[in-house]
Each structure stands twice: as C-alpha cells, then as structure tokens.
Amino acid sequence: xxxxxxxxxxxxxxxxxxxxxxxxxxxxxxxxxxxxxxxxxxxxxxxxxxxxxxxxxxxxxxxxxxxxxxxxxxxxxxxxxxxxxxxxxxxxxxxxxxxxxxxxxxxxxxxxxxxxxxxxxxxxxxxxxxxxxxxxxxxxxxxxxxxxxxxxxxxxxxxxxxxxxxxx
Numbered sequence: 001x002x003x004x005x006x007x008x009x010x011x012x013x014x015x016x017x018x019x020x021x022x023x024x025x026x027x028x029x030x031x032x033x034x035x036x037x038x039x040x041x042x043x044x045x046x047x048x049x050x051x052x053x054x055x056x057x058x059x060x061x062x063x064x065x066x067x068x069x070x071x072x073x074x075x076x077x078x079x080x081x082x083x084x085x086x087x088x089x090x091x092x093x094x095x096x097x098x099x100x101x102x103x104x105x106x107x108x109x110x111x112x113x114x115x116x117x118x119x120x121x122x123x124x125x126x127x128x129x130x131x132x133x134x135x136x137x138x139x140x141x142x143x144x145x146x147x148x149x150x151x152x153x154x155x156x157x158x159x160x161x162x163x164x165x166x167x168x
Contacts, residue, residue: 086113086114090114090122090123091126093107094107097140101133101135103138104123104139126142130142
C-alpha cells in the first residue's frame with residue numbers, strides 16, 4: 001500500500017509540473033509570435049521590402065476608410081506616447097518625481113510589467129531625444145528644448161533677462 005501512495009504522489013507531482021510547463025509554453029509561444037511579428041516588421045522597414053503575405057494572414061484584418069476623392073485624408077499629427085503605454089507611464093512617473101528624479105531601480109519597481117530591456121531602451125531613447133535628463137544614476141523629466149535655450153541665454157547675460165521681464 002505504501003508503494004501505491006508513493007506512485008500516486010509522483011503522478012500528482014508530474015501532472016502539476018506538466019500543467020505548469022504547458023502554461024509557460026503557451027505564454028512563451030505568444031511572446032515568440034510577437035517577437036517574430038516585430039522582427040518581420042522591422043526587417044521590412046530596414047530592408048525596404050514589402051511584408052510577407054503569411055504575416056498579413058497572422059494579423060487580424062482592419063477596416064480602412066475608403067480612399068475616395070471626396071473624403072479628406074486625416075492626419076494623426078505628431079506621435080506622442082499614449083498614457084497607458086509603457087513609455088507614457090514612464091514619462092508620467094518621471095514628471096511626477098519632479099526635479100529629484102528616480103533611479104533605474106526605482107523606476108523598475110514602479111513599472112513591474114515592463115521588461116528590463118524595454119525599460120533600458122525607452123530610457124536611452126528618451127535621454128537622447130531630450131525628453132529626459134540623466135544626472136548620475138537619476139533620471140528626471142527634461143525641460144522642453146525652447147525653455148532650456150531660454151534658460152541658457154538668461155544665465156549667459158542677466159541684462160537680457162531683465163529686459164525680457166520688463167517687456168512682458
């Protein structure tokens with residue numbers, strides 16, 4: 001009888017491990033599909049070639065407005081991060097942190113659903129573009145380019161600052 005209990009426990013353990021692995025396999029399979037799609041899309045852009053038809057079959061069909069001559073084509077305008085995107089939440093988080101800023105570790109604690117490599121990429125791109133400033137190991141929201149130039153000019157010549165304030 002003891003042998004039957006041991007076998008039953010082993011069977012239960014194997015079933016639990018199989019279920020865990022199947023769940024992980026489905027998650028990894030989904031991530032792999034996303035990466036393949038991203039790779040194909042980027043290769044299409046970099047190489048300047050049209051995307052494969054099999055890629056179009058993988059994607060859900062989107063309805064597009066007819067391109068009739070009587071309807072004006074609307075433009076989305078400049079792209080900014082959406083508030084619910086990882087990049088948008090990163091920008092909001094650093095805006096709220098103020099001039100104190102946050103370290104990479106503190107940012108990672110707040111954005112637990114963002115992969116480390118994605119976070120590194122966003123921080124690097126945003127520092128390069130001037131959206132963020134990096135001071136040592138702290139990141140903080142960057143000043144808009146026009147404001148930064150105005151501040152630099154004011155520091156260079158205080159007399160100009162007084163004239164500008166008087167003019168306003």
